[in-house]
Amino acid sequence: MARQLTLKSERELLNVRALPVERYENEQLAALTVYSLSWLREWGLRPTVEAITVLNHRLFPSRFGMDLFPELPDANRTFRSLLQCRPKYRGWLSGSNKSGFALTPKGQMLVLELLRRIGSPQVGDVALGEATEAPRKQGGTRKTIPRDIDFRAEIAGLRASRLFARWGTGPLQDRDLIHVYSALGVFDHTPPAAKRQKLRDLCDSAQKAGDQEAERLLANVEETFPGLFTEAKPVRRQR
Numbered sequence: 001m002a003r004q005l006t007l008k009s010e011r012e013l014l015n016v017r018a019l020p021v022e023r024y025e026n027e028q029l030a031a032l033t034v035y036s037l038s039w040l041r042e043w044g045l046r047p048t049v050e051a052i053t054v055l056n057h058r059l060f061p062s063r064f065g066m067d068l069f070p071e072l073p074d075a076n077r078t079f080r081s082l083l084q085c086r087p088k089y090r091g092w093l094s095g096s097n098k099s100g101f102a103l104t105p106k107g108q109m110l111v112l113e114l115l116r117r118i119g120s121p122q123v124g125d126v127a128l129g130e131a132t133e134a135p136r137k138q139g140g141t142r143k144t145i146p147r148d149i150d151f152r153a154e155i156a157g158l159r160a161s162r163l164f165a166r167w168g169t170g171p172l173q174d175r176d177l178i179h180v181y182s183a184l185g186v187f188d189h190t191p192p193a194a195k196r197q198k199l200r201d202l203c204d205s206a207q208k209a210g211d212q213e214a215e216r217l218l219a220n221v222e223e224t225f226p227g228l229f230t231e232a233k234p235v236r237r238q239r
Contacts, residue, residue: 005123007043010051016058017122024060024118026136031110032060034092037101038111039121048099053078059121068189068208083135127195151205155214158202167217172224180221196229 007013024032036055040047056064058071066074082101085093092107103111117136120129158164163183166176181187184198199218206214222229 003126005126007123010045010054011165012123012199013045013051013054013058015124016055017124018061019039019059019121023131023209024063024136026138027114027118029077030081030084030090030092031114032056032063032079034085034107034110035059035114035118037093038103038107038207041103049075049079049082049097052082056081062227112234130215151208154205155209155211156201158214158217163221164214167210167220172220177225177228180225192229192231199229 024126033052033056035048036052036059040051040055045051052074053064053075056078060071060143064074064077066072082093082097084090085101085107087094087104090106091104092110093101094104095101115129116133117131119131120127126193161179161183163172163176163179166179172180172227183196184202186195186198199222203218206212206218
């Protein structure tokens with residue numbers, strides 16, 4: 001590490017500048033998390049999950065930002081990455097959330113490799129070191145951790161459904177109701193409120209995916225089968 005630096009508090013992590021995306025875009029998320037943890041130790045800060053989450057996002061915003069709110073850190077990604085670093089998996093870290101994390105010898109070797117490929121961070125105007133090797137090339141070692149809800153995958157599933165195929169060849173009919181159930185992932189006995197919520201969730205995913213065709217299909221389903229999403233009113237007995 002080219003220069004020494006001590007941070008007085010975690011708030012100073014907000015002064016850390018993002019690294020060039022081409023330097024880290026093909027690295028594993030778990031490896032980047034180890035890199036962040038090592039710098040927290042180097043700067044005299046405790047590597048809590050909160051601090052690691054913030055530093056991950058400051059250093060690697062394109063990999064640790066939320067899908068819909070990229071300016072905010074995705075804590076789930078950091079937490080899952082920490083789990084992957086434990087002895088049971090990659091063996092780069094020891095410890096836990098409660099006791100704190102520490103680099104294993106294997107993790108220390110990884111950090112040295114990353115420093116050569118990624119370089120060192122810049123805190124404010126203080127640059128701590130440059131990369132000395134080419135960045136990792138795209139390959140089969142990088143694994144993507146899934147987000148909480150993959151709206152693109154949801155719409156891809158809808159497009160692959162029998163319902164989508166039927167809708168593409170003509171107007172929906174009562175006999176297509178079984179395909180509606182399958183596409184929505186519901187059953188005949190599923191309460192109407194739950195069916196309606198599933199439809200709304202898919203509409204939301206279609207909108208976020210920018211798939212207007214899927215939006216039209218879902219609107220057509222709601223229009224063609226209104227009773228599917230409406231609670232039956234109780235019949236009052238005549239006295």
